[in-house]
Amino acid sequence: MKEGIIVKGYGGFFFVLSEGRIWRCRGSGRLRYEEQRLLAGDRVQFEPSGAEEGVIKKVLPRRNMLVRPPVANVDQAIIVFSLAQPEPDLILLDRLLVLCGYEGVEAVICFNKIDLVSPETASEFAGLYQKVGYPTILTSATRGEGIENLKGLLKDKISVFAGPSGVGKSSLLNSLEPGLSLKTGEVSRKLRRGRHTTRHVELLSVGGGLVADTPGFSNLELPPMKTTELGLYFPEIRELATGCRFPDCLHLREPDCMVKKALADGSLIASRYQNYLRLLSEIMQKERNYK
Ligand SMILES: Nc1nc2c(ncn2[C@@H]2O[C@H](COP(=O)(O)OP(=O)(O)OP(=O)(O)O)[C@@H](O)[C@H]2O)c(=O)[nH]1
Ligand SMILES: [Mg+2]
Ligand SMILES: [Zn+2]
Structure with missing residues (x-):
């Protein structure tokens, strides 16, 4: 029996990362009734049935799960906002922070596109949230600034990149791991409009950890709370x-x-x-x- 993490579910298979390799697995008969509910991020035990294939026998207990994107065992959300183009929408940021708190997911704030504003403006925004106690970093995906700091946060963790459209989430991931070639800019937005499902989340290997890139959003309803x-x-x-x-x-x-x-x-x-x-x-x- 081997242990691994589901990085993607697709076409009835689960792709499991274990020992640095991807195994294409099916759920065992016993698991089938809950197969629908297996998510990227789930830790599983599987029996190899070939060089790169296996059968999932058991899902280990989940620490937490997000609904959007559907990912289990999330260690942290990297909340990305740009300081310009688009301007940071701080109520949306605070909404996301509330959601993370509610879901029990650590939040890291990343203010991107610092190349478009003065250093004073950048540190003013960072200061606001550092004062509150959130780890906050400043980056420029185009200039490669702050990228090492970001990378350092990802090692051995499952992270979700979240934030509005056009802030540079995919660009940051590309600059962390150039081989990824994620779609960015207008292309990304056009694709998104044409696509109806967001079910196919994939955890990507970035900076020694696993990361989910997500399409941007512009509003977010609060979870039910008193x-x-x-x-x-x-x-x-x-x-x-x-x-x-x-x-x-x-x-x-x-x-x-x-x-x-x-x-x-x-x-x-x-x-x-x-x-x-x-x-x-x-x-x-x-x-x-x-x-
Ligand atoms: N000036 C500047 N532009 C950036 C930076 N990062 C990204 N961009 C540009 O911003 C645009 C949007 O970047 P994306 O990486 O596609 O943004 P995203 O957050 O992934 O957007 P969605 O996938 O739509 O949610 C692209 O044209 C990028 O080239 C940055 O640090 N500075
Ligand atoms: Mg993107
Ligand atoms: Zn009071």
């Missing part, structure tokens, strides 16, 4: 909230609210609080719709 839960996914608000008078403080107008206090004295970043409020009102709206 209003009191949202603050847990804003690390700086979660920390401040331990000092609020009420344990279920929503940091709106409650007395003795440490979040409002930090906002007033400037230690809480105003844009983050604004985005918290916007997401909170979305959750409230949904709650109202349920009633």
Whole structure:
């Protein structure tokens, strides 16, 4: 029996990376009923049935799974935003960070296209999120800047590259691993419009780890959660909230609210609080719709 990681499911086969090679596997009879649910990223045990073929006997327990893209055992999301063309949409970024927190996936922020802005602008954006506690890196795929830093984060991990369209996700991966030749630019977007399924996720070997490139998106619905839960996914608000008078403080107008206090004295970043409020009102709206 060998152990490996599914890198792709396609045409009824699962392609399993084990001992540095890809094995084309089928699910065993016993597994068949859950075959549909085997995902890229799943760790499996399989019995070789040929030099490069095998039968999957067992799926090891999952640590987590994402729905979009469908990948299991994700160690981290590399959230890519460009600093220009397109401009960074920070509410979308904060939404993604909330989603990662909710799914239990570590988030790393990558601000790309630093070649298009001043160094001051770049470090201002990075500073905002470093202050909150997220690992944040600055890159330029075209100039090859920051690429080594990015590479260093990927080793021995399963990572998902996520972010809006056109920010340079595929370009970054190409510059990390030139052999990949992922489609970039307009080409990528045209292909995407013509394609109806996003089921065929493939984990690529990049920088000593496995990476899923994903097509960009421009909006993202929050996962179902209670209003009191949202603050847990804003690390700086979660920390401040331990000092609020009420344990279920929503940091709106409650007395003795440490979040409002930090906002007033400037230690809480105003844009983050604004985005918290916007997401909170979305959750409230949904709650109202349920009633
Ligand atoms: N100036 C500059 N342009 C970049 C950089 N990285 C990528 N680009 C350009 O931005 C455009 C989009 O890059 P892609 O890599 O296709 O972006 P993507 O995030 O993969 O986009 P989708 O696949 O549509 O989600 C291309 O024309 C790239 O050449 C960068 O660091 N600097
Ligand atoms: Mg792309
Ligand atoms: Zn409060």
